[in-house]
Amino acid sequence: xxxxxxxxxxxxxxxxxxxxxxxxxxxxxxxxxxxxxxxxxxxxxxxxxxxxxxxxxxxxxxxxxxxxxxxxxxxxxxxxxxxxxxxxxxxxxxxxxxxxxxxxxxxxxxxxxxxxxxxxxxxxxxxxxxxxxxxxxxxxxxxxxxxxxxxxxxxxxxxxxxxxxxxxxxxxxxxxxxxxxxxxxxxxxxxxxxxxxxxxxxxxxxxxxxxxxxxxxxxxxxxxxxxxxxxxxxxxxxxxxxxxxxxxxxxxxxxxxxxxxxxxxxxxxxxx
Amino acid sequence: xxxxxxxxxxxxxxxxxxxxxxxxxxxxxxxxxxxxxxxxxxxxxxxxxxxxxxxxxxxxxxxxxxxxxxxxxxxxxxxxxxxxxxxxxxxxxxxxxxxxxxxxxxxxxxxxxxxxxxxxxxxxxxxxxxxxxxxxxxxxxxxxxxxxxxxxxxxxxxxxxxxxxxxxxxxxxxxxxxxxxxxxxxxxxxxxxxxxxxxxxxxxxxxxxxxxxxxxxxxxxxxxxxxxxxxxxxxxxxxxxxxxxxxxxxxxxxxxxxxxxxxxxxxxxxxxxxxxxxxxxxxxxxxxxxxxxxxxxxxxxxxxxxxxxxxxxxxxxxxxxxxxxxxxxxxxxxxxxxxxxxxxxxxxxxxxx
Numbered sequence: 001x002x003x004x005x006x007x008x009x010x011x012x013x014x015x016x017x018x019x020x021x022x023x024x025x026x027x028x029x030x031x032x033x034x035x036x037x038x039x040x041x042x043x044x045x046x047x048x049x050x051x052x053x054x055x056x057x058x059x060x061x062x063x064x065x066x067x068x069x070x071x072x073x074x075x076x077x078x079x080x081x082x083x084x085x086x087x088x089x090x091x092x093x094x095x096x097x098x099x100x101x102x103x104x105x106x107x108x109x110x111x112x113x114x115x116x117x118x119x120x121x122x123x124x125x126x127x128x129x130x131x132x133x134x135x136x137x138x139x140x141x142x143x144x145x146x147x148x149x150x151x152x153x154x155x156x157x158x159x160x161x162x163x164x165x166x167x168x169x170x171x172x173x174x175x176x177x178x179x180x181x182x183x184x185x186x187x188x189x190x191x192x193x194x195x196x197x198x199x200x201x202x203x204x205x206x207x208x209x210x211x212x213x214x215x216x217x218x219x220x221x222x223x224x225x226x227x228x229x230x231x232x233x234x235x236x237x238x239x240x241x242x243x244x245x246x247x248x249x250x251x252x253x254x255x256x257x258x259x260x261x262x263x264x265x266x267x268x269x270x271x272x
Numbered sequence: 273x274x275x276x277x278x279x280x281x282x283x284x285x286x287x288x289x290x291x292x293x294x295x296x297x298x299x300x301x302x303x304x305x306x307x308x309x310x311x312x313x314x315x316x317x318x319x320x321x322x323x324x325x326x327x328x329x330x331x332x333x334x335x336x337x338x339x340x341x342x343x344x345x346x347x348x349x350x351x352x353x354x355x356x357x358x359x360x361x362x363x364x365x366x367x368x369x370x371x372x373x374x375x376x377x378x379x380x381x382x383x384x385x386x387x388x389x390x391x392x393x394x395x396x397x398x399x400x401x402x403x404x405x406x407x408x409x410x411x412x413x414x415x416x417x418x419x420x421x422x423x424x425x426x427x428x429x430x431x432x433x434x435x436x437x438x439x440x441x442x443x444x445x446x447x448x449x450x451x452x453x454x455x456x457x458x459x460x461x462x463x464x465x466x467x468x469x470x471x472x473x474x475x476x477x478x479x480x481x482x483x484x485x486x487x488x489x490x491x492x493x494x495x496x497x498x499x500x501x502x503x504x505x506x507x508x509x510x511x512x513x514x515x516x517x518x519x520x521x522x523x524x525x526x527x528x529x530x531x532x533x534x535x536x537x538x539x540x541x542x543x544x545x546x547x548x549x550x551x552x553x554x555x556x557x558x559x560x561x562x563x564x565x566x567x568x569x570x571x572x573x574x575x576x577x578x579x580x581x582x583x584x585x586x587x588x589x590x591x592x593x594x595x596x597x598x599x600x601x602x603x604x605x606x607x608x609x610x611x612x613x614x615x616x617x618x619x620x621x622x623x624x625x
Contacts, residue, residue, distance in 0.1 A: 175359040177346045177371035178318050180424060189372070193363040 002086025017259045036254065043251060051248040057227045060249060064211055066142065067230055071149035072157075072203055073212035075080075078150075079201070079206075086158070088171040089163035098162075106157045113149055113219025119203035120147065121220075144221035145228040149210040156209050164195035201264055208260050212253070273427055274462045278326035279316050288484040289314055294460045299477035310464040310480040311356075314430045317348030317462070318353050329461075331427050344395045347376070352421030354431040358413050359433040360405035366392060366416045368399035380513045380620035391419040393451075411446045418453065434463065435470060444623060447473065460598055466499040472512050473544055473623065510545040511591050516540055522622065528589035531564035534619040544623040547580060549594035551619035555612040571609045574600065585613055 035165050044051065051057065104112055120138045130136045138144035143206040168191060175192045192199075214232040221228040223237065231249050238246035281288040290307045290312050292302050302310050308557050315321040315326060317333065317476040322343065328336040331353075335344040348543055352373075360369050367388045374384035389401055395415045405413055414434060421429060434450065435443050454461055465471040471478055472492040480488040480495070490496060492512065515524040517537045522530045528543055553559070559566060569587030583593045583602045591613055595603075605611060 004443050077350040139478075169359075171355065172359055172361060174320050175353070175355055175370065176361075177320070178349075179376055179420065181372070181376040182347060185376055188376075190361060193361075196363075202490060220537070 004257075020027050025031040025201050032221065039247060039250055039254065043242070047244060048248055048251075050251070051244050054245060056229075056234060056238070056242075057245055057249060060229055060231045063142065063145070063226065063229060067145045067149050067217075068207050068210040068214075070146045071153050071213075072207040074150045075154040075157045075206050075210075076199070076203060079202075080161055083161035084166060085159045087162045100165065100255060101158055102155045104152050105159075108253050109213065109217075110219050113148060113216035115218040116148060116151060116216060120144075138226060139220055140228060142217075142220045142227050145217050145230060147215040148212045148232075150222045151211055151217050153206045153210040157199075157202040157206040160205065161195060164198030164202075165191070168194050190196055204260055205266055209256065211256065225272025273331050273459055273511055274326070275317075275331075275462075276329045276427055277317060278474055279313060279323050279328070280325040281312065281316060281321070281323050283309075283312060283321075286312065288316075288482050290479075290481065290484070290486050292462075292479070294462060296458060296460050298476045299454050299461045299463060299474060300477045300479060301471035302481055303468050303471045303481050304481035306466065308554060309484045310466075311432055311482055312483070313462050314353070314462070314464055315487050316554055317428065318342065318351050318430055321350045324352055327436075334432065337439060343487035350424075350427040352424060352426035352429045354414075354417045354421045354429070354498050355436050356433040358405075360408075360413060360420070363407055364395065365402045365404055366408065369405070369416055370419045370423050373420065387423060388419070391423055392416070395419050409442075411442050414438065414446065414450075418450075422457070429454075429457055429461045429485050429568045431461070431463045433466060436466065441478055443470075447623075450474070462518050469510060469623075471511070472510075511549065511552075513545045513547075513589070515545065517543050517622075522590055522620070527569070528587075530589065530618055530620050531614070531617040534622075537622065546623070547591065547615055547619060550591050550593055551615065552593035553614045554583065554585070554593055554599070554603060554605070555597060559614050561614070564617040565613075565615040566618070567613055568612060571605050571607055571611055573607055574605065581613075587609060587613070589613075591615075 026152055082101065086094065086101070114181075117124065119125045119140065121128070122128065122131055122137055122139065127138065130138070136143075138147055172194065173186050173190055176186045183188065213230070214236065217228065217230060218236075219232055223229050223233050225234075229237070231253055235246050235249045235253070238249065275292060275294040277290075277292040279288055279290050279292070286307070286309050290309075290313065292300075292313075302313060304310055312547060316323050316336070318429070320522050323336055323338060325338055327334060327339075330349070333344075334342050335349055335609040336342065348359045359411065360366075361372065364372065367385055370388035370391055371379075371381075371384035373383060374387055379387070392401055395418065397412060397415055397419070399415075400412060403412075408416065414437070419436075421431075435447065438446060447470065449625065450510070454474070455461075457527060463471070463475060465474070468478075472495070475492065477491055479486050479490065479623075507605065513522065514523045515522045515530075515532065517523075517532070517539060519539075520528075520532055522532060522543060524530060524545075530547075532545075558568075566586060569589075569591070572586045574581050574583040576597070577594070579596070580594050581597055583595060583600070583605060585591050593613070603609075603611065
């Protein structure tokens, strides 16, 4: 699947665009890459290890890992059945449901966080009942940070899995049925393995989104070190008083993002 | 073991209404043009599509009868299906594909794989147990699909275009092998085949389906003799002979011989030969041209078929020829007339058995 044979697509006449397009394209590329160089340029390379060893950094790193992995797991558990219903069933209002499910992808995260507060906060629609009945208080807790991350990240998984479910050749499922497989067996042993690559890509995207989550988390879960202060929050806070730590944390995030890109390069960059 | 089915179904443009009475130890082929409803019949029997009215009864058990609300879902029917393109699960290897049905029916993984390996071994696929479907040749994939369908010991075996995905070169060899396998299957077997010549070679009985109804049924010989529809006439209406290859000729079972352009098989091998009725020429006098096959026969009957006339000529090698009405008039043919039959060796197609 890797495409490294650059030479095969080079047609001598096709690859010669007008000069002004080249100039603008170069400017755009510089615009995208420049901030990254800014970060690298200001990085306190000599102090990097000691900076990364600080409590605030470690807490943020650990918490980010916990929230993003938990959010991804929750998204898979809830998102796959949701995607299945959206792809395979037909009921009135299905289009509306899909639009609402995908809304957090484009909704400003701060608005999402506020909405979560009104729904699950201590005085929220469901939150009040949760607190009165079970004593569960989501805001300002790690669970709240996970809820916020799941809210914004799940649509990425749903959209990917739903598309995969729609493109699966359903005749394979019929073949499984004629072999005596129950509906659950068909799903588990035929459908799921066939959508596994798309699901993995969706989960990676979902995880990356959860890792970078800032707005909804700070609005809904607050900014408490060790409980809700994930890496993006820590970076934001550190920029005020501890530039070195902010840059160190940023570099970690950049490295993780690059790793995800490299891992999924075949899937996203398989250009003809 | 028997299958009785009375299928009534409306599906878009198609109005399906056919009755099937099949018994074990016979291979029946459903032939017909695209869109005639062949695959729909298989889907109804397999339980992938419900019928609107009628009844499906396999070995005394009613599987589908809308009038009384009886419906046995596909996963509980004792039916094996070989799908067009085979539909082997791409993420499972050959042995796991074959074991799938047994696993679904509650066999342990170990036991299912054991049965699967034995079946693959039996189908000359030993050594391919761990191969993924994409690593198998067309013929191998077809045998894995057959093994998968047979693994659960079905009472009814349905095969949808089992040769469509194979290239022409592979077909000959595979078809013969396939015929032997079907003959040893003990349940009821129904084939859907688009290519009528293939159906004639594989099936004991043919059902010709057109626009949702059976327009003709019978043994291959009966079908080729009495052509009741344009589709049958055009496609099934080839003359079919079985015999042995000897010295560049086919010794036809029942007498006579046909010169072949190429031996197309080892000396003494069994083979089928087909001759299209359009490529047979009839003469009142013995022709002295190049045709290698020339013999004298007697007209037994002729039938008008649209703008053509189909003339049946009896003799050592009986043939059906298709000529124009003008030619019929010119030759002044009547039942009982003697006529010279001429066929070029290149017009005799040979298919190894």
